[in-house]
Amino acid sequence: MSLRKFIFFLPFFIFFSIQAQTRLTVVIDPGHGGSNTGAVCENIMEKDLTLDLSMRVRAFFNKHPLKNVTLHFTRTTDVDLPVRSRVEIIEKLQPDLFISIHFNSQKLLSTNRGFEIYYAPDNLSSNIETKAKSYDRANRSFYYGYIIRNLFLKTNLYSVWKLPLNMFTQKYGIMLFDDTTVPGLLLEMAYITSPEDRACIENPQFMNDAAWFIYESIKLIAEKKP
Numbered sequence: 001m002s003l004r005k006f007i008f009f010l011p012f013f014i015f016f017s018i019q020a021q022t023r024l025t026v027v028i029d030p031g032h033g034g035s036n037t038g039a040v041c042e043n044i045m046e047k048d049l050t051l052d053l054s055m056r057v058r059a060f061f062n063k064h065p066l067k068n069v070t071l072h073f074t075r076t077t078d079v080d081l082p083v084r085s086r087v088e089i090i091e092k093l094q095p096d097l098f099i100s101i102h103f104n105s106q107k108l109l110s111t112n113r114g115f116e117i118y119y120a121p122d123n124l125s126s127n128i129e130t131k132a133k134s135y136d137r138a139n140r141s142f143y144y145g146y147i148i149r150n151l152f153l154k155t156n157l158y159s160v161w162k163l164p165l166n167m168f169t170q171k172y173g174i175m176l177f178d179d180t181t182v183p184g185l186l187l188e189m190a191y192i193t194s195p196e197d198r199a200c201i202e203n204p205q206f207m208n209d210a211a212w213f214i215y216e217s218i219k220l221i222a223e224k225k226p
């Protein structure tokens with residue numbers, strides 16, 4: 001390559017090398033655990049589903065590693081882990097994003113079903129600097145949640161398993177969002193109290209498709225991270 005050509009292409013080389021180094025750190029938080037079973041319906045416990053799904057995500061990452069993504073888990077076994085400890089883990093790691101995984105329940109209405117995405121809201125603060133950071137966190141949470149929402153509509157979960165998209169909104173008043181400072185999402189994968197959703201959940205292929213969806217979401221977020 002001539003020197004002139006080299007100089008012409010130099011900015012592109014620099015751009016792509018920066019792109020390649022862009023790293024996304026994600027914390028996956030399997031909800032509940034140990035004596036905290038979460039929702040229970042018939043013989044299904046939420047704490048087992050959240051761990052099972054998270055470990056399937058980990059298996060996909062081990063099989064198809066993403067060079068630019070670092071993944072952490074708040075728990076990888078069936079242990080008690082108070083929300084306070086989850087907050088501490090997240091705050092210590094300061095990831096670009098944390099994803100808390102849950103399964104929903106509604107005892108009175110077994111017709112309630114579907115996938116829900118909740119994102120970290122902006123916390124009210126009179127301090128202008130804190131407020132700016134909080135808005136930035138809320139915007140990023142919304143942006144990542146929106147990527148996941150759009151991807152969901154292209155997945156097997158939606159087209160094959162007919163799992164509806166039930167909700168995409170911010171959530172106020174939970175410690176996991178209120179006491180953390182980094183972008184966060186809480187996914188309610190499906191309702192264990194809905195017979196239709198439960199039929200999906202009980203099928204290992206559905207859990208695999210759900211794990212693949214989360215893997216693909218993280219991959220896409222790493223690509224689209226500003």
Ligand SMILES: [Zn+2]
Pocket residue numbers: 031032038039046102103
């Ligand atoms: Zn839960």
